[in-house]
Amino acid sequence: SYGSGVSIAAGDTFSAAQVPAIGVTCTNPQVTSDCDVYFRICFLDPFQGTVLANYAKNELKATKAYCLAKQGDDYSGGLANYFIKAFGEENCVYEQFPEGTSDFSTYITNAQQQGCDVFFSPVSLEAAAQIIAKAETQGLGMPILAGDTWDSNVVLEAAKGTSLNICVTTFYQEGVNAEFDAAIKEWINSDATAKTNNGGDDKLSAVTVMGYDVYCVALEAIKAADSADPAAVLAALPGVTYEGITGTISFNDIGDANRDSAVVKKCNTESGNWDFVTVAKVG
Known part of the structure; x- marks a missing residue:
């Protein structure tokens, strides 16, 4: 699932x-x-949120974070809360947007006016593309962080040609296993439907x-x-x-994977690809 x-x-x-x-x-x-x-x-998400918070503090040198989640969304609200807990609630501005929101101007403005250093928004791809568009036109002026849902061609396409700094946590970086990548790309390129479903190209998301x-x-x-x-x-x-x-x-006693690392990558807004940043762990 x-x-x-x-x-x-x-x-x-x-x-x-x-x-x-x-x-x-x-x-x-x-x-x-x-x-x-x-x-x-x-x-x-407790692990992913901590990795993102640590990256914001240690690598981006952020001291105040703006967090935006979708109301009623288990993933969005959950990951935002874990990020806030790890970053420090007293140093976070947290807002939620309702179902059907398509204009994120107010939220971008709030992040700017609150003097935040980083914009964290673990949301759907549809909302991500809209946030990216508004962040560019309004000159957000701070890095954007997100979780694994943003690891998508949709985000790459929306961000291409912008001045934005977007980093995500995810599970895989294209190029790590060249043989596998080549085989999957061959299949995608041999099937028009598969290529359309992949966003119209053969880029691999995690x-x-x-x-x-x-x-x-x-x-x-x-x-x-x-x-x-x-x-x-x-x-x-x-x-x-x-x-x-x-x-x-492998699995632990309640069925969770025994994973202790996450890939951090950055959107290359010139090439429209993901650039590898680091493999992050906690502790």
Whole structure:
């Protein structure tokens, strides 16, 4: 499954049927903590929020952060809260926007008037593109940070040609596994529908690679169970260890992936690509 909100909502259904589910990039802790059949291969928002807060403080030298989340969105609000906790609530300005918001002018202005040093907004791609447009026209004047949802061709396209400084945390940087990248690009370029679904080009976002890894993890569980029976696969999943494209994947006692690092990358607004910054850990 993709996305925290829908994964949390589906948990009761999977649990009632005792059918195992594996999340791709659903980073909210509730996905697994509230469901006995859910696993995931991604890191969690408490970790991601801390990585982003540390990057803001240590690398960007920010002392005051503006945080903008979407009302009622489990991922957006959750990651914003973890960032605020790690950065220091007393040093953050926090606002939420309602469903249907398309003009972010007021929020950009508020961030500027509050004297903030960094703009953090873990939101959907639709909102991200709109925020980028307003940030450029209004001369935001501070770096923008976001979580894994911003790792997308949509963001690259929206930011290309702007003067913005945008960094995100994510799971993979294109180029780390050249053989895999080439094979996926070959497939994308051979299928017009796949290329359209990928944003019209063959650039790789981390969710594409994570989707491949989660598929392989599911296959490993089926092989370990020697059965496609849901109960057998559910029993086999905790013991699976898979050497994936995004790293070694294994699970802890509640089904969360044992991940201790995140890729930080920056939007190259000239080339329209992501530039690798660092691999970040906490502690």
